[in-house]
Amino acid sequence: LARYFQQTQDKWLYDHFFEACLATASKVEDEGKLAAEGHCNVGLVLEESGDNYDAAQHFEQCYELSKDKPHWEFDNGLPMHPESCNHLTRIYTTLAGILKMKGDLESYLTFLEKAYETAKEGGDRKTEGEASLRLGMAYERNKNSEVALKYLNKYLETCRALDDNYG
Numbered sequence: 001l002a003r004y005f006q007q008t009q010d011k012w013l014y015d016h017f018f019e020a021c022l023a024t025a026s027k028v029e030d031e032g033k034l035a036a037e038g039h040c041n042v043g044l045v046l047e048e049s050g051d052n053y054d055a056a057q058h059f060e061q062c063y064e065l066s067k068d069k070p071h072w073e074f075d076n077g078l079p080m081h082p083e084s085c086n087h088l089t090r091i092y093t094t095l096a097g098i099l100k101m102k103g104d105l106e107s108y109l110t111f112l113e114k115a116y117e118t119a120k121e122g123g124d125r126k127t128e129g130e131a132s133l134r135l136g137m138a139y140e141r142n143k144n145s146e147v148a149l150k151y152l153n154k155y156l157e158t159c160r161a162l163d164d165n166y167g
Helices: 004-008 011-025 033-049 054-068 081-103 105-122 125-141 147-160
Strands: none
Touching: 004 011, 011 033, 011 081, 033 054, 054 081, 054 147, 105 125, 125 147
């Protein structure tokens, strides 16, 4: 039902059904797979609404539940834990941007570091490289060239490994 109403663009109804699915899935005794998927779906809905901090909490729950379960997959066949890492990388990067605009540079760097770590864990080299570049540039803006160079070199290594001449 949640997916049906999502296709009809009835936001209130699909938000409601995703929340209801999560509540029901949390009661199922299946090692947490349905709850992890429910948290991911609610996280995506919240992110779509701009509720980035709440979305991050749900993505973190999905991440924790799927951490040691490499065989878990979503219905579309994508592996659950690497996907949760991708979602966390994206939301942490978004939160970092918000904090940067607010002038909270310490938290800005913290969230970029979290984004880099989850990107690395997720296994997507391109995403990891992009996170490394963002983190390196942030350290450079904050006048910490030594640390910046570490992450910028990681980005360079990733670009070379992926034959990304532009990067």
